[in-house]
Amino acid sequence: MSPAEPLPYLDSAVPLAFAHRGFSPPGSAVENSLQAFRAAVELGFDYLETDLRTSSDGVLMVFHDETLDRATDGSGKISEHTLAELSRLRIGGAEPIPSFEQLVAEFPETKINFDVKDSAGVAPLVEIIERFSLHDRICVASFSDARRRSVLSRLRKRTASSGGMWSIAAFVLFSAWTPRRWLKRLLHDVDCLQVPVRAGILPVVTRKSVHRAHLLGLKLHVWTINDKPEMHRLFDLGVDGVMTDRADLLAEVMHERGYWH
Template sequence: MSLPFFEHPDDAGRQLPIAMAHRGFSAEGLENSMAAFRAGVDLGFRYLETDVHTTADGVLLLFHDETLDRVTDGRGRVAELPAADVARARINGREPIPTFDELVTQLPEARLNLDVKDWGSVRSTAAAIERHQVHHRVLVTSFSDRRRRAVLKLLSQPVASSAGVASNALFTLLGPALPRPAFRWLMRRVLRDVHALQVPVRYGRVPVVTTGFIRRAHDLDLVVHVWTINDAGEMHRLLQLGVDGIVTDRADLLRDVLRARGQWPERPGQGNRPPGPAA
């Protein structure tokens, strides 16, 4: 990949697998909190996966759900609440919901995989990327290809982007069925603004991440990131298969797997950190 977001070399210049902390890292249910994001960075993670929603008055938040109800002590739909009300809610009763502005400024080295969760966040996401000039630090994704493309159209510079559900499904189902030239011709049009395929190991009973899937992706200069993998054996299997990245809730476990494989970028002071989870 030529885009800066994907550049992840070791000291010898080898491209390393991208390890992505899913909603940060917390053993205490503090997903998408600054505590979880800092814990991921403290473990040595350069890449953080997160989600964006927007308040009624236009503040871009890092939050997965449409409502506050599941993970906070607050109630109500994020899109219908002013930022001042959302700011009073606490994740798991402890941590405030962070804004995009807070994350990009407080963790300036982190690269962010942004899942745009609703249409109300299209303009606010693009505006935040432009405001901070962090095009090189973000990958824009969404389950909806239309919503993802709507964000891209508002940006002044290229950013990394991954396919939505419909495009991933076409790639998965048509890959084994079409002749290679026809498949390449079609996918270059369907995936014209896509750089990554971020997929689960399987959709229901349909296997997705196979040697053929990875080969076809690489043939089109696409990287393959797999979510959400929390088992060490499965991490090893996927890395051996040739995936380019793994998204995990168990950042501590994935770090240990990559270290064992000689694929973890050690930084000064990391070697003495305890291996256990942090909140």
């Protein structure tokens, strides 16, 4: 596949809708569980967003926090527990913590956007991607550009990737005045930018920044938007995707705008 050809993951006639950690209906707390991802798929979502952390025995787990305390009935760092120990814990008092392998096997038709949270996860992640041939189904993201690139460099096939913290900072700070060819060289392994609406007092997502991203050949996805008017506003600006905790609301917006039928 040449750099000019669209990657299957990003090749869509309409903006993408991402279920951020699946869908936990208001009042529930089952984020990043198979139940949450199942609920999102039932609402019509083809794109799931999640996080990957590694157990002490090298198993890639679907989990956001460094520690278990907030989201489960366990405590301590997830990296200090074996798979067997983690399997006894429950998210929201009910749901087990899934492994990444369980997630990709459970939802073979969905596309998955994930944040690689630790360096220990690089090798097991690459092994799963290659074994399941996930290259066209995933977007490799990480706040660490070095970690993200470590994954990409080991894959046998070009795979979609979202820029890390330094890539995003380069775009936000320099895209308005830096020659495009320099930015393209700097962001040569970035296919999309997944950003907040603002970074402190600095607006990140504007009509101009969306236009600049598109001039660079990049998709712009925005997180984490849980308000319907704001979802509509961002789509009106031309963003290429929205991530949300309120998959029910984003599903309504996708139907209202005619993106989903």
